[in-house]
Amino acid sequence: MSFEFQYIYFIWLATAVLLFLFLFSVVKRWKRRTIKRIGEPALVKSMIRGYSPVRFNFKFFLLCIAFLMGVLSVMSLRKPGGDDGIKRSGIDVVFALDLSKSMLAQDVKPSRLLLAKQFIGKLMDAMPDNRIGLVWFAGKAFIQMPISADHGSAQMYVDDASPDVVPVKGTVIGDALEQSLKAFGEREAKYKAVILISDGEDHDEKAMEISKEMASRGLMVNTVGIGSPEGTFIPDDSTGGNKLDPATGKPVISKLNEKELQQIAANSHGVYIHLTDINAAIKTINNQLAQIDKKVSGDVSLMSFSYYFWIFATIMALCLVAEQLLPDGRKIKKEE
The missing domain is CATH 3.40.50.410 (von Willebrand factor, type A domain)
Known part of the structure; x- marks a missing residue:
């Protein structure tokens, strides 16, 4: 028998990523408008030279992946154990x-x-x-x-x-x-x-x-x-x-x-x-x-299953750790 999710109905939680993307786009637009209000391009560039848009986007991407992995973990991937999926003997x-x-x-x-x-x-x-x-x-x-x-x-x-x-x-x-x-x-x-x-x-x-x-x-x-x-x-x-x-x-x-x-x-x-x-x-x-x-x-309901939710839980944990360890900005070279 093939793999299946025990709680497939939790898939609706994944739609929350759409909300995250919307909020992320709102933040990005706010950042752009704020930069324009400051005025002088050279001054703005000097002020935010430590900011890395690529890292900012990547950290957000890690958080989205972590959330999706959490949803998959809750859905509990499993596979019936044994030849016919039943490990039981007698009643x-x-x-x-x-x-x-x-x-x-x-x-x-x-x-x-x-x-x-x-x-x-x-x-x-x-x-x-x-x-x-x-x-x-x-x-x-x-x-x-x-x-x-x-x-x-x-x-x-x-x-x-x-x-x-x-x-x-x-x-x-x-x-x-x-x-x-x-x-x-x-x-x-x-x-x-x-x-x-x-x-x-x-x-x-x-x-x-x-x-x-x-x-x-x-x-x-x-x-x-x-x-x-x-x-x-x-x-x-x-x-x-x-x-x-x-x-x-x-x-x-x-x-x-x-x-x-x-x-x-x-x-x-x-x-x-x-x-x-x-x-x-x-x-x-x-x-x-x-x-x-x-x-x-x-x-x-009486079958014995092998559970694989831990795979998604592990990926979620790694994504969260990576997001925390990854610096927000980039290294700034010292001017000679």
Whole structure:
């Protein structure tokens, strides 16, 4: 690909040179009229014998060149780097994992949480070029790891994930999506993805609103449902039995809420997967993320460029230094 100016619209600044030329001509006419008013030609010649019109014109020329070089520097000449202009590898993906107590249910083997962790581990292995971020959530959400290329650290965090990390009860998917946005840091959300893994047990209107907002910013949310629609009991480690409803004293049954997870994915042009076969789920997710890869490859905003504004900036500096060092007048020979 050829050279281009990043900010071509600054070219209009170059028209200021026309104003400089006009002012320069006004000064030249004023000088001529002043000389004529003085009168005696011999006297005038003696008075201005140290003045050099050529140097005066040349110094003005240097200033004009310096200004034009400054404009070109601001316009930022650049050229896409690499063979195809793109120096990038993979995309940014945030995993948002539900760590609520309901994820301990065993309607899938070995449990909802352990199956989710196996899925994340294998999916990270299948996307070695992608940068990874982690968000844990239950009754509140927080960033466990911002976007990073360190898959080893990400895997350690995943291995250690448990409901004890987020002791607040509940499933705040809306907050998890908000934290996922923050996990990308100051980077633009465009062409990035969130993979939200949950049983979606609690209905969250906020999640619906945020998923639509994320879609408008070019971010895709893929959702993965863990568990069964029929549901099952939630183990209670403190009693060794099943979790009981405080109001009724009956065992709590946790069911997969597919409808909410499907809607979140649909709102952000993502895909919903009911996780039963890890390998099939990974294939589906990777096919979905491949759509983002294609968009990234064609987006000039994500290309890596070599910049050459420094060439014009250097010429501008040399012109300004030369203008300052060049004397206004010429040497006057001493009369014998």
